[in-house]
Amino acid sequence: MHIVITGASRGIGAELAKRYRAAGHTVTGTGRRGGTGLVPLDVADPESVAAFAAGLDGRAVDLLVCNAGIYPDKGQALDSGYPAPMWAETFATNVTGVFLSVQALLPNLRAAGNARIAVISSQMASHTRAPGGSYIYRASKAAALNLGRNLAADLAPDGIAVGIYHPGWVRTDMGGDAAEIGVDEAAGGLIARFDALGMDDTGCFRTWDGREHAY
Secondary structure: OEEEEEOOOOOOHHHHHHHHHHOOOOEEEEOOOOOOOOOOOOOOOOHHHHHHHHHHHHOOOEEEEOOOOOOOOOOOOOOOHHHHHHHHHHHHHHHHHHHHHHHHHHHHHHHHHOOOEEEEOOOHHOOOOOOOHHHHHHHHHHHHHHHHHHHHHHHHOOOOOEEEEEOEEOOOOOOOOOOOOOHHHHHHHHHHHHHHOOOHHHOOOEEEOOOOOOO
16 A cells, blocks of 8 residues: 555654554655655645645555644643634644645545545544633644545545544653553554545544544
């Protein structure tokens, strides 16, 4: 398979890329600044996305993992935080970036036949988990969930399955040291979910370990 993973410079994205390569797949991993083994891609920049897609030169993409994301509002105070530019930056990456990536790579996905798209959202997107705080991140991941569900409907005639996933609370720069699982466990679970994704469950919202998640 040819697998494209956005946000593969560290954390879950880097671990997914490593595991897929070890399994013999061809991986195109991206990072905002590029780097060793990474193709430069800023998913929030339409010109960068277009250049990335052009660089693939029509090559089929069997699996697109939309993993790139930011969480800048951790610890912000309700009465003084959450500035408007932070909202704009987060939605540009976590929501618009997913859409631009999918849109730009549609010819590549269609060329693969039975391609799959995995959108990394979060349990924080669910209406069942609303303890307050992290308003920007929560809202952006809820929007990514909604986007994934609607993409699943529109791409069904093309035979492209779309899954939305909560990767777990993972010990990464984003998740912090107190998180519940490591990147190895999260990546292993996600790969199993991606492998199982098909047209019979397109539009699903699942956890890294296979549980259905409430929307």
